[in-house]
Amino acid sequence: MENKVIKAALLGLGTVGTGVYKVLKNQEAEMEAKIGREVKIAKVLVRNLEKAAAKVDDPSILTNNWEEVLNDPEISIVIELMGGIEPARTYILAALNAGKHVVSANKDLIAVHGKELLDAAEVNHVDFLFEAAVAGGIPIIRPLKQCLAGNHMTEVMGIVNGTTNFILTKMTQEGMEFKDALALATELGYAEADPTADIEGLDAGRKVAILASVAFNSRVVFDDVYIEGITKISAKDIRYAKEMGCDIKLLGVARQGEDGVEAYVCPMLIPSSHPLASVNDSYNAVFVHGDAVEDAMFFGRGAGELPTASAVVGDIFDIVRNIQAECCARIGCTCYKSLPVKKMEDTRNRYFIRLQVENRCGVLAEITAIFAKYQVSVAQIIQKETRVEGCAEIVVITEEVREGDFRTAMSELKNRASIRKVSSLLRVYGK
Numbered sequence: 001m002e003n004k005v006i007k008a009a010l011l012g013l014g015t016v017g018t019g020v021y022k023v024l025k026n027q028e029a030e031m032e033a034k035i036g037r038e039v040k041i042a043k044v045l046v047r048n049l050e051k052a053a054a055k056v057d058d059p060s061i062l063t064n065n066w067e068e069v070l071n072d073p074e075i076s077i078v079i080e081l082m083g084g085i086e087p088a089r090t091y092i093l094a095a096l097n098a099g100k101h102v103v104s105a106n107k108d109l110i111a112v113h114g115k116e117l118l119d120a121a122e123v124n125h126v127d128f129l130f131e132a133a134v135a136g137g138i139p140i141i142r143p144l145k146q147c148l149a150g151n152h153m154t155e156v157m158g159i160v161n162g163t164t165n166f167i168l169t170k171m172t173q174e175g176m177e178f179k180d181a182l183a184l185a186t187e188l189g190y191a192e193a194d195p196t197a198d199i200e201g202l203d204a205g206r207k208v209a210i211l212a213s214v215a216f217n218s219r220v221v222f223d224d225v226y227i228e229g230i231t232k233i234s235a236k237d238i239r240y241a242k243e244m245g246c247d248i249k250l251l252g253v254a255r256q257g258e259d260g261v262e263a264y265v266c267p268m269l270i271p272s273s274h275p276l277a278s279v280n281d282s283y284n285a286v287f288v289h290g291d292a293v294e295d296a297m298f299f300g301r302g303a304g305e306l307p308t309a310s311a312v313v314g315d316i317f318d319i320v321r322n323i324q325a326e327c328c329a330r331i332g333c334t335c336y337k338s339l340p341v342k343k344m345e346d347t348r349n350r351y352f353i354r355l356q357v358e359n360r361c362g363v364l365a366e367i368t369a370i371f372a373k374y375q376v377s378v379a380q381i382i383q384k385e386t387r388v389e390g391c392a393e394i395v396v397i398t399e400e401v402r403e404g405d406f407r408t409a410m411s412e413l414k415n416r417a418s419i420r421k422v423s424s425l426l427r428v429y430g431k
Contacts, residue, residue, distance in 0.1 A: 002063075003235065004032065004036075004038055004195065005037065005038050005039075005040050006036050006037045006038070006039050006040070006076050006077065006323060006354040007039075007040050007041075007042040007072075007074045007075050007076060007077075007319050008039055008040065008042065008068040008075065008076065008077040008078070008079055008316065009041070009042060009043040009044070009045065009072075009075045009077070009078050009079065009399070010041055010043070010044040010045065010065050010079050010081065011045045011056055011069070011078060011079065011081060011082050011088070011091060012045065012046070012080070012081040012082040012083070013044050013046050013056075013081075014051045014081065014083075015133070015304075015305045015311055016081045016105055016305060016307060016308045016312065017044070017079075017081040018055050019043060019304075019305035019306050019308060019309030019312075020079060020081065020309045020316075021055065021056065022305075022306070022309065022314050023045075023299065023306065023309045023312075023313045024039055024313060024316075025057075027313070028257075034317065035320045035321050035322070035324065036320070036324040037083075037320050037323070037324060038351050039077070039316060039317075039320060042055075042061060042074065042075055043061055043068060043069050043072065043075060044056060044061050044062050045061055045062070045063055045064065045066060045069055046062055046063075046064060047064060048064075048338060049062050049064060053294060059337065060097060060355050061385055063308065063417055066087075066091060066247055067093075068251070070091075070095065071099055071256070074398075075100060075105065076094070076100060076101060076202060076323065077100065077101045077105045077298075077316060077319055077320075078091070078095040078100050078101070078102050078103075079102075079104075079226060079312060079316065080102060080103070080104040080105075081104075081105055081106075083105075083106055083107070083108065083224075084108060084109070085108060085109055085113070086108070088104075088106055088109050089109055089113055089116075089117075089266070091338060092104060092117055092430065093116070093117065093120055095268060096120040096121050096124050096126055096128060097120060097124060097355025098349075099124055099125075099126060100126065101109055101126045101127045101128070101129075101319045101323075101328065102117075102121070102126070102127070102128045102129075103128075103129050103130070103131065103132075103287045103312055103315040103316055103319065104117075104128070104129075104130045104132075104133065105132035105136065105308060105311070105312055106130070106133060106378055107132050107133040107203070107210060108206055109208055109383055110130050110133050110206075110210055111205075111206035111207075111209040111210055111221060111222040112221055112222050112420055113194075114130075114210065114213065114219075114221075115219055115333065115335070116311045118164055118332050118333035119333065121329065121332055122329065122332045122333065124161070125214060125329045126317075126329055127319045127322060127328050127329055127332075128327055128332070129315035129318060129319065130210075130315070131211075131311040131312070131314055132308050132309075132311035132312045132315070133207070134160065134207045134210050134211055134237070134286075134312045135158075135160055135207065135284045135286055135298070135300075135306025136162075136208045136284065136300070136301055136302040136303040136304060136307045136308045136311065137299040137300050137301045137302070137304070137306075137308060137310045137311050138252070138284055138286065138298050138299065138301070138302060138307075138311075139298065139311070139314070140211070140286050140298050141210075141214055141383075142314075144156070144211075144215050144288070144391075145214060145240075145334055146215045146331065148237055148288070148293055148296075149292055149358045150292055151291055151292045151293050152290065152291045152292075153215040153216060153255075153256065153288060153289065153290045154255065154256050154257075154263065154289050154290070154291070154308065155254065155256070155287075155288065155289040156211045156212065156215040156254050156286065156287070156288045156289075157251055157252060157253040157254065157255075157286075157287055157304075157429075158172060158214055158251065158252060158276060158283050158285050158286035158287045158298075159249055159250065159251065159276060159279050159283075159284050159285070160203075160204050160207040160208070160252045160284055160286065160302060161201075161203050161204045161207075161250060161302070162192050162199055162213075162281075162282035162283065162284055162301075162302045163185055163191045163192075163198035163199070163203075163282070163304045163385070164187075164198055164199060164201075164229075164230050164250040165189045165206070165250065165279065165280070165281065165282060165283065165284070166191075166281050166282045167181040167185050167191075167199070167230065167374055168180075168181075168233070168237050168238075168248060168249060168250065168267075168419070169183055169232060169280040169281050170184060170209075171233065171238050172238050172242070172247060172248070173280075175235050175239075175272075176235065176334075177234065177235050178230065178231060178233055178234065182195065182199055182295055183223065183424045188418040189198055190282055190328055196233075199229050199231055200229035200230075200231065201227040201228055201229040201230070201265040201266065202227060203254070204227075204250060204265040205222060205225040205265045206222050206225075206253035206367075207252060208220075208225050208253070208254055208264070208265055208363045209222045209224065209225050209263065211252070211254055211286070212225075212254035212261060212263045213335055214334060215254065215256075215288065216254070216261055216337070216339060217334050217335055217336055217337045218256075218335055218337040218338060218339035219335045219338070220254070220261060220341055221395050223265045224261075224263055224341040225265060225313060226263070226264035226265070226266070227264070227265045227266070227346040228264075228266035229265065229267075230267050231252075232424070233248060233267055233426075234315060234423075235263075235424065236354075236424075237354065237424050239256065240341070240352075240354065240384070240395055241269050241352070244269070244397070245271060245272050246270060246271055246272060246277075246428070247265055247269070247272050247275075247277040248268070248269055248270075248426065249267070249268060249270055249276060249277070250265065250267050250268075250356050251265070251266065251267075251268045251270065251276070252264075252265045252427055253265070253268075253427060253429070256274040256339065259338035259340075259342065259346075260339055260341060260342045261339050261340070261341045261385075262341075262342050262347045264344060266348070266426075266427055267427075268426060268427045268428060268429045269352050269427070269428045269429065270428075270429040271429075271430060272431070274286065274429075274430070275285075275297050276297075279299065279316040281302065282302065282303065282304075283302065284297065284299070284300065284301070284302025284303075285297055285298065285299040285300075286298045297328070298379070309425065324385045343406030344403055345402070345407065346402065346404065347402075347403050347426065348400050348402055348403070348405070349400060349401070349403060349406075349427045350379070350397065350398055350399060350400050350401070350425070350427065350428035350430075351396075351397070351398045351401070351406060351425065351426070351428060352395070352396075352397055352424070352426045353395070353398075353410075353422065353424065353425050354393065354395050354421040354422075354423040354425075354426070355367075355393070355394045355395075355396065355419060355420075355421070355422055355423065355426040356388070356391050356392075356393055356394075356419075356422075356423060357391065357392050357393075357394055357418055357419055357420060358390065358391065358392070358393040358417075358418045358420065359390055359391055360418075363394075363418050364381060364394070366416065366418055367381075367394070367396070367413065367419075368381075369414050370410050370413050371413075371414075373396070373409070373412075374405045374406070374408050374409035374412075375397035375401065375402075375405050376398055376399075376401050376406055377398060377399060377401065378396060378397070378399070379396075379397045379399045380396070380397040381394060381395070381396050381397075382395040383395075393423075397428065410422070410425065
């Protein structure tokens with residue numbers, strides 16, 4: 001039986017690491033039938049041995065010495081669940097160079113150093129898999145690399161951060177303001193003590209970089225992704241969007257066109273009829289468009305102990321099957337193109353603008369004249385009531401326009417005395 005055991009090491013025993021340990025234990029009885037071998041956790045690298053002892057059946061597998069993992073020739077798979085750039089990068093590269101397969105859920109690292117890690121895996125003829133780095137338990141990396149490989153993908157977009165989706169759901173359904181919805185998310189454990197990475201869109205930006213790289217077979221890194229968060233969204237914005245038949249979601253969008261790749265994260269109005277508009281609370285969904293499959297959507301839990309562990313264990317099982325069939329490193333880096341990544345000012349979108357203006361004749365004509373000067377076509381203007389004396393609230397929806405031209409128009413508009421305040425400026429998804 002011993003020759004049928006594949007030994008693995010866990011790096012980190014936090015939320016996801018504990019989940020992986022639990023899922024592997026739960027699969028023990030059927031593992032050999034499923035994948036031909038049994039996977040056994042032989043080492044768990046942790047900082048605090050005493051704290052971690054309560055989470056495992058056998059505390060003797062715990063260590064705080066990385067060298068015990070690296071130098072153990074019986075450990076075939078390293079499962080990195082530490083997060084962050086260092087020491088995770090150093091550990092993963094050392095493991096790959098030692099001929100060990102690696103599974104990671106580390107979006108921060110992969111969005112920046114993915115090419116380096118995949119290149120090291122290729123040189124050493126081992127697997128480096130990272131399904132759990134994007135959208136938690138939702139299968140999306142493997143489908144893009146395998147099931148949908150017969151497509152030329154032109155768009156991959158969606159809701160890839162559960163914290164912000166929960167906040168926007170509460171603002172939409174219960175009329176909460178942002179700060180109150182964030183406080184509730186923190187109280188319920190959906191938001192971290194420091195929620196910056198979520199609410200400022202950084203977490204989603206890392207996932208978009210990974211998704212774009214895989215979908216379009218061309219390297220996109222975190223610094224290529226334009227990012228805006230949700231901190232400026234108000235209950236009034238959401239109410240006005242609803243009146244226009246739209247919902248507001250933090251969307252990660254990646255598109256491939258003839259002139260390059262677009263990659264950005266920002267809050268956007270999306271028609272309430274779109275499937276993503278009904279994705280609420282902490283759920284995630286990724287929507288893809290290919291020339292053969294047309295539209296497909298992947299929906300589920302985007303984070304959490306067991307959903308993320310599900311994706312990690314799926315990668316582990318894939319590696320074990322490869323070991324069993326002696327066909328490791330079948331699918332490594334798929335970025336065989338070098339497409340340019342467009343600057344945000346060269347992208348095209350529609351826009352929702354909420355303005356506080358002087359309540360007098362001629363202001364609307366002044367606004368439309370400035371827009372026309374920069375080829376910004378107005379699709380709709382609505383005047384709303386306001387309690388501020390001498391002031392009117394105007395909501396403008398534009399047609400699709402180049403972002404650089406729109407920014408120039410808005411810069412000139414803001415300098416006009418008749419414009420008291422630009423309260424909101426959001427993009428609108430779709431044509």
